[in-house]
Amino acid sequence: MEPAVVLIICDTLRQDVLDVYGGNARTPFLRKFLRDSVIYRNAIAPSSWTFPSHVSLFTGLYPKEHGVHEERNSRLMSLQRKNGSLKAERLAEYMKSRGYYTIGLSNNRMVSSFNYFGIGFDAFLSFDPLPSTKARQEVLEAARIGYSPRDILFRLLKQRKFSEIFKYMVAYYRSERLKRDLDFPLDKGARNMNDLLKSMYFDEKTFLFLNLMEMHDPYNKFSLKEQWQDFTGIKKISDRKVNYFKKQYALEAEYLDGRLEAIVSTLKNKFDYENSMIIITSDHGQAFKEHGYFLHGDYTYDELVRVPLIIKYPKSRKFGAKKGYQSLVNIKKLISDIIEGGTDESLTTETAFSETFGLMMGLPKEFSFRRHYVNSLHNKLRKSVFKDGFKLTLNGTDGTVEEFLKGEKPVEKKDFKDEYKDLLNELKIFNAGDRFVFSD
Numbered sequence: 001m002e003p004a005v006v007l008i009i010c011d012t013l014r015q016d017v018l019d020v021y022g023g024n025a026r027t028p029f030l031r032k033f034l035r036d037s038v039i040y041r042n043a044i045a046p047s048s049w050t051f052p053s054h055v056s057l058f059t060g061l062y063p064k065e066h067g068v069h070e071e072r073n074s075r076l077m078s079l080q081r082k083n084g085s086l087k088a089e090r091l092a093e094y095m096k097s098r099g100y101y102t103i104g105l106s107n108n109r110m111v112s113s114f115n116y117f118g119i120g121f122d123a124f125l126s127f128d129p130l131p132s133t134k135a136r137q138e139v140l141e142a143a144r145i146g147y148s149p150r151d152i153l154f155r156l157l158k159q160r161k162f163s164e165i166f167k168y169m170v171a172y173y174r175s176e177r178l179k180r181d182l183d184f185p186l187d188k189g190a191r192n193m194n195d196l197l198k199s200m201y202f203d204e205k206t207f208l209f210l211n212l213m214e215m216h217d218p219y220n221k222f223s224l225k226e227q228w229q230d231f232t233g234i235k236k237i238s239d240r241k242v243n244y245f246k247k248q249y250a251l252e253a254e255y256l257d258g259r260l261e262a263i264v265s266t267l268k269n270k271f272d273y274e275n276s277m278i279i280i281t282s283d284h285g286q287a288f289k290e291h292g293y294f295l296h297g298d299y300t301y302d303e304l305v306r307v308p309l310i311i312k313y314p315k316s317r318k319f320g321a322k323k324g325y326q327s328l329v330n331i332k333k334l335i336s337d338i339i340e341g342g343t344d345e346s347l348t349t350e351t352a353f354s355e356t357f358g359l360m361m362g363l364p365k366e367f368s369f370r371r372h373y374v375n376s377l378h379n380k381l382r383k384s385v386f387k388d389g390f391k392l393t394l395n396g397t398d399g400t401v402e403e404f405l406k407g408e409k410p411v412e413k414k415d416f417k418d419e420y421k422d423l424l425n426e427l428k429i430f431n432a433g434d435r436f437v438f439s440d
Contacts, residue, residue: 001204001275002098002099002100002205002339003272003275003276003277003314003338003339004202004204004205004206004207004208004271004272004275004276004277005095005100005206005207005208005276005277005279005335005339006207006208006209006210006267006271006276006277006278006279007091007207007208007209007210007279007281007331007335008210008212008260008263008278008279008280008281009054009057009111009209009210009211009212009281009282009283010212010214010215010256010260010280010281010282010308011050011107011108011111011211011212011213011215011216011282011283012213012215012216012217012282012283012284012285012286012296013215013253013256013282013285013286013307013308014282014285014286014303014304014306014307015041015043015282015285015306015307015308016303016306017249017250017253018030018253018308019031020034020039020308020310021039021041021308023250023253024250025250025251025253025254025257026254026257027253027254027257028257029257029258029260029261029264030257030260030280030310033260033264033280033310033312034310035316036312036316037278037310037311037312037313037316038310038311038312038313038318038319038344039308039309039310040309040310040311040326040347040348041321042306042324042325042326042348042352042386043281043306043307043308043309043325043326043327043328044305044306044307044325044326044327044328044352044353044354044386045282045283045284045285045304045305045306045307045328045354046062046063046305046327046328046329046353046354046355047063047069047284047305047354047355047356048284048285048296048297048298048299048300048301048304048305048354048356049070049283049284049296049297049356049360050108050110050111050283050284051068051069051070051076051079051083051110051115051360052066052068052069052070052079053283053284053328054111054117054283055068055083055086056328056329057091057283057328057329057331057332058090058091058092058117058332059086059088059089059090059091059332060088060091060329060330060331060332060333061088061329062329062353062355062430063355063357064355064430064431064434066086066088067082067086068082068083068086069355069356069357070297070356070357070358070359070360070361071357071358076110076361079115080114080115080116083115083116083117084116084119086116090119090120091120091207091209091331091332091335092104092119092120092121092207092209093119093120094120094332094336095120095207095335096120096122098339099205100205100206100207101122101202101203101205101206101207102120102121102122102123102206102207102209103121103122103123103124103200103202103206103207103208103209104117104118104121104123104124104125104126104208104209104210104211105124105125105126105127105193105196105197105208105209105210105211106124106125106126106127106209106210106211107126107127107128107129107188107189107190107193107211107212107213108126108211108213108216109126109128111126111211112124112126113126114126121209125196127189127192128189129182129184129187129188129189129192129213130178130179130182130184131178134171141168147223147224147225148223148225149169149172151225152168153165156168185218185219185220185222186214186220186251186252186255187214187255187259188212188213188214188216189212189213190212190213190214190256190259190262190263191259191262193210193212193263194259194262194263194266197263197266197267197270198266200270201270202270202271204271204272206271208267210263212256212259212260214252214255214256214259215249215252215253215256215282215286216286217286217295219245219248219249219252220248221241221244221248222245226241227294227295228363228364228366228367230294231294231374231378232363232367232370232373232374233370233373233374233377234367234370237289237294239289242288242289242294245288246288249286249288260280264278274314274315274316275314275315276312276314277311277312277313277314277335277338277339278311278312279309279310279311279312279331279335280308280309280310280311281307281308281309281310281328281331282307282308283307283328284296284304284305284307285302285303285304285305285306285307286303286304287299287301287303287304288303290303291303297356297359297360297361298356298358298359298360298378298379298380298382299356299378299382300354300355300356300382300383300384300393301403302391302405302408305354305384307328309326309328311344313338313344314338319343319344322348323348324348324349324350324351324352325348325349325350325351325352325386325387326347326348326349326352327349327352327353330346330347330348330349331347333346333347334346334347350387350388351385351386351387351426352385352386352387353383353384353385353386353427353430354383354384354386355381355382355383355384356380356381356382357381358379358380358381359374359378359379379397380395380396380397380398381395381396381397381436382394382395382396382402383396383427383430383431383436384403385423385426385427385430387422387423387426388419388422389406389407390404390405390406390416390419390423391403391404391405391423392404392405392420392423392424392427394424394427394436394438394439395437396431396435396436396437396438397437398437399437399438399439400439401413401439404416404420404423406419424438
């Protein structure tokens with residue numbers, strides 16, 4: 001009998017925060033889950049942000065191949081159109097062709113039917129971590145005026161809009177009470193998702209996709225204004241604040257571990273757990289200034305593209321470690337092989353790639369005067385290749401080498417000439433036919 005297949009994306013979860021990968025976040029559920037599962041230690045996301053990485057996960061294609069990615073003058077709405085017109089077979093479409101009932105649940109508004117991620121699913125529901133209320137809508141409306149209650153107050157006072165001050169003040173306190181009641185931002189919808197799963201009926205032959213947002217910003221004391229000031233070089237976030245966010249991120253991972261335990265427990269009552277395939281991974285990581293960059297997108301540093309990958313196979317089959325890398329683009333083929341009774345051979349390849357194509361979103365109007373700075377630093381075409389324990393990252397806009405690593409350690413090209421030449425050749429083959437400036 002073909003297994004139920006569950007694909008859980010822990011959005012924005014980097015690999016090295018988890019104790020099962022040597023990190024500081026304590027994850028007792030994942031440690032227990034490993035008894036039935038296989039852990040992969042060289043999993044690579046094809047991009048460092050949600051949209052292109054999910055399209056790659058669903059199609060088995062790298063961003064350069066499916067084309068649903070950011071460009072210097074192409075933003076989110078154009079990606080929506082690209083995704084809607086993409087002709088490649090999606091994972092959900094393949095599963096339907098095999099007779100599976102396909103269901104998707106997403107706490108990420110970007111991963112939604114509106115953006116055509118529901119293609120191939122019999123049912124796809126995306127819902128906001130915070131429910132829509134009149135107070136919340138008014139708070140979002142106020143956010144167009146300023147980045148904080150203080151900003152909003154001063155701007156409204158300056159405009160002499162005294163009645164709106166009272167309206168937004170009431171809405172703000174109601175919204176804050178809602179966040180406390182829902183334990184936001186620690187919980188970003190996972191508890192509600194599990195409650196929904198408990199109420200649902202599943203056929204044994206089901207493909208279930210879940211996107212959980214607990215690891216994604218915002219975190220406690222997070223300021224969008226501070227983030228944009230840092231990104232545009234106006235005012236850098238202090239080391240103290242960054243370290244605080246790192247601790248919050250680890251706390252999120254520990255909380256997420258508990259939510260995963262609850263969800264898997266629910267699924268055990270819905271499916272034949274012994275005969276199920278459960279994949280736990282992430283679409284990308286999160287940076288905390290390890291390379292001077294905060295949050296995610298725009299770069300392909302390890303903290304952004306090395307992700308966890310833990311898979312429980314039907315009958316809890318175990319597969320030995322293999323030399324190479326597990327790109328998320330191989331997940332679709334792996335699922336196909338497993339439901340046909342095969343092994344995990346197709347998951348691991350000699351090389352893996354990750355790529356970004358420019359800014360993932362435009363600048364807010366308040367920061368448009370910093371466009372030259374942002375373009376000169378962030379808005380670049382970048383591609384990385386992983387092979388034989390080495391990593392090479394090239395900036396294809398400026399023709400510069402941004403990273404040459406052996407393991408996690410930067411090394412000199414002159415000391416590893418053959419390895420460098422090999423990686424450069426791999427990138428040239430991978431990038432064949434595309435505009436990219438190479439530096440030999």
